[in-house]
Amino acid sequence: MKDQLYQYILGIADNSLILGQRLGQLCGHGPSLEVDIACTNISLDLFGQVRSYYQYAAKLAGGDASEDSIAFLRKEREYRNVLLVEQPNTDFAYIITRGFLFDVYHELFLERLMHSKDETLAAIAAKSIKEVRYHRSFSSEWMKRMGAGTEESHRRVQDAVDSLWRYTKEFFQPTEAEKAMAEAGIGVDTSSFKATYDQHIAEVLQEATIVVPTSPYFQRGGKEGVHTEHLGYLLSDMQYMQRTYPNMNW
Amino acid sequence: MTSAEVNIDERLAPLLREVSDPEIPVLSIMDMGVVREARLEGKTAYIKLTPTYSGCPAMDVMGVDIQRLLKKYGYDAKVELVLSPAWTTDWITPSGRASLEAYGIAVPLEPEADKAALTGSERIVKCTHCGSQNTRVVSAFGSTACKALFQCDDCLEPFDYFKCLK
Numbered sequence: 001m002k003d004q005l006y007q008y009i010l011g012i013a014d015n016s017l018i019l020g021q022r023l024g025q026l027c028g029h030g031p032s033l034e035v036d037i038a039c040t041n042i043s044l045d046l047f048g049q050v051r052s053y054y055q056y057a058a059k060l061a062g063g064d065a066s067e068d069s070i071a072f073l074r075k076e077r078e079y080r081n082v083l084l085v086e087q088p089n090t091d092f093a094y095i096i097t098r099g100f101l102f103d104v105y106h107e108l109f110l111e112r113l114m115h116s117k118d119e120t121l122a123a124i125a126a127k128s129i130k131e132v133r134y135h136r137s138f139s140s141e142w143m144k145r146m147g148a149g150t151e152e153s154h155r156r157v158q159d160a161v162d163s164l165w166r167y168t169k170e171f172f173q174p175t176e177a178e179k180a181m182a183e184a185g186i187g188v189d190t191s192s193f194k195a196t197y198d199q200h201i202a203e204v205l206q207e208a209t210i211v212v213p214t215s216p217y218f219q220r221g222g223k224e225g226v227h228t229e230h231l232g233y234l235l236s237d238m239q240y241m242q243r244t245y246p247n248m249n250w
Numbered sequence: 251m252t253s254a255e256v257n258i259d260e261r262l263a264p265l266l267r268e269v270s271d272p273e274i275p276v277l278s279i280m281d282m283g284v285v286r287e288a289r290l291e292g293k294t295a296y297i298k299l300t301p302t303y304s305g306c307p308a309m310d311v312m313g314v315d316i317q318r319l320l321k322k323y324g325y326d327a328k329v330e331l332v333l334s335p336a337w338t339t340d341w342i343t344p345s346g347r348a349s350l351e352a353y354g355i356a357v358p359l360e361p362e363a364d365k366a367a368l369t370g371s372e373r374i375v376k377c378t379h380c381g382s383q384n385t386r387v388v389s390a391f392g393s394t395a396c397k398a399l400f401q402c403d404d405c406l407e408p409f410d411y412f413k414c415l416k
């Protein structure tokens with residue numbers, strides 16, 4: 001039970017860590033100063049949330065475990081994030097679409113995690129959701145602006161949606177830990193809000209004049225630690241300081 | 251769970267008012283509403299702080315500032331971070347709101363108005379320089395997690411708006 005709770009927490013937190021790292025990579029590289037600041041602000045929110053989850057996980061693990069060892073010293077196969085969030089920063093339409101597909105899920109998920117029987121998880125969720133509502137609103141507004149914008153911005157958003165759509169089903173395919181935690185009233189049964197997710201996505205895409213893909217092909221594996229090639233590069237960038245100078249501090 | 255009621259020892263309250271938010275120095279941590287409990291047992295002060303935003307880097311600094319200040323008065327401070335109930339901009343005190351305005355940061359609106367202002371559908375945030383409401387959002391995310399960046403179309407000056415968090 002304790003081990004499953006630990007795995008469950010990592011599953012939630014790793015999504016935010018990896019997306020936070022992706023957004024952090026935009027620092028100084030955003031398409032405009034305002035967007036640069038927005039993306040790094042969102043990254044900071046996600047890292048803050050991650051710290052709370054990892055601190056809790058470290059307490060459960062006991063021994064030498066710490067938020068830093070969990071964040072920086074695991075191997076690629078030990079990360080439980082969904083494939084969507086590790087996808088690289090290509091163009092801005094892709095970055096926003098990736099965020100949008102995650103933010104809608106994240107908000108619906110936290111709305112339910114707030115009612116967890118686990119007090120710590122409920123508290124982190126209640127705190128995080130206030131921030132995530134701003135993330136979802138930011139990415140949704142950009143989806144509409146670009147989708148219904150110029151011919152080129154429309155084409156790029158449609159391409160991004162078509163290309164990232166295959167990663168959206170993984171949210172709703174539960175792992176053993178997720179099943180056990182949902183059963184115990186600690187975790188969230190994500191299948192319970194799959195229809196709501198699809199509906200929210202469809203509403204924004206419609207306003208954005210973007211077509212919802214109908215491809216039946218979906219990809220999964222991140223939750224079991226089987227990642228796309230992109231995660232390894234991200235981790236080597238993120239981990240090299242702790243690996244080179246173990247226990248280093250600011 | 252939205253209670254603003256806090257249990258703060260009378261002997262500690264004036265001291266904690268001397269500690270300011272490192273990112274908004276005109277605002278004390280008491281005005282910010284982030285001190286959720288302050289108890290005194292002998293010479294040990296037990297302080298519970300709650301973050302404004304999860305990733306707010308100011309929280310660690312506030313903890314250290316509290317310890318340093320209380321030490322001056324002979325107290326040993328133990329600072330604990332609590333998440334529940336989650337902080338809301340409603341906990342900023344009236345004097346805190348006044349200090350924000352004076353410092354040039356527009357105070358948070360209610361949720362509906364906040365949303366309208368941040369999506370640009372209504373011009374309602376008052377410019378902190380000239381008072382005009384002919385203002386527009388430049389970026390929903392500003393120099394710190396808690397703020398958005400606005401510009402006034404009358405005096406043309408930019409200013410910060412403290413976003414509503416509920």
Ligand SMILES: [Zn+2]
Nearest residue numbers: 377380402405
């Ligand atoms: Zn003005």
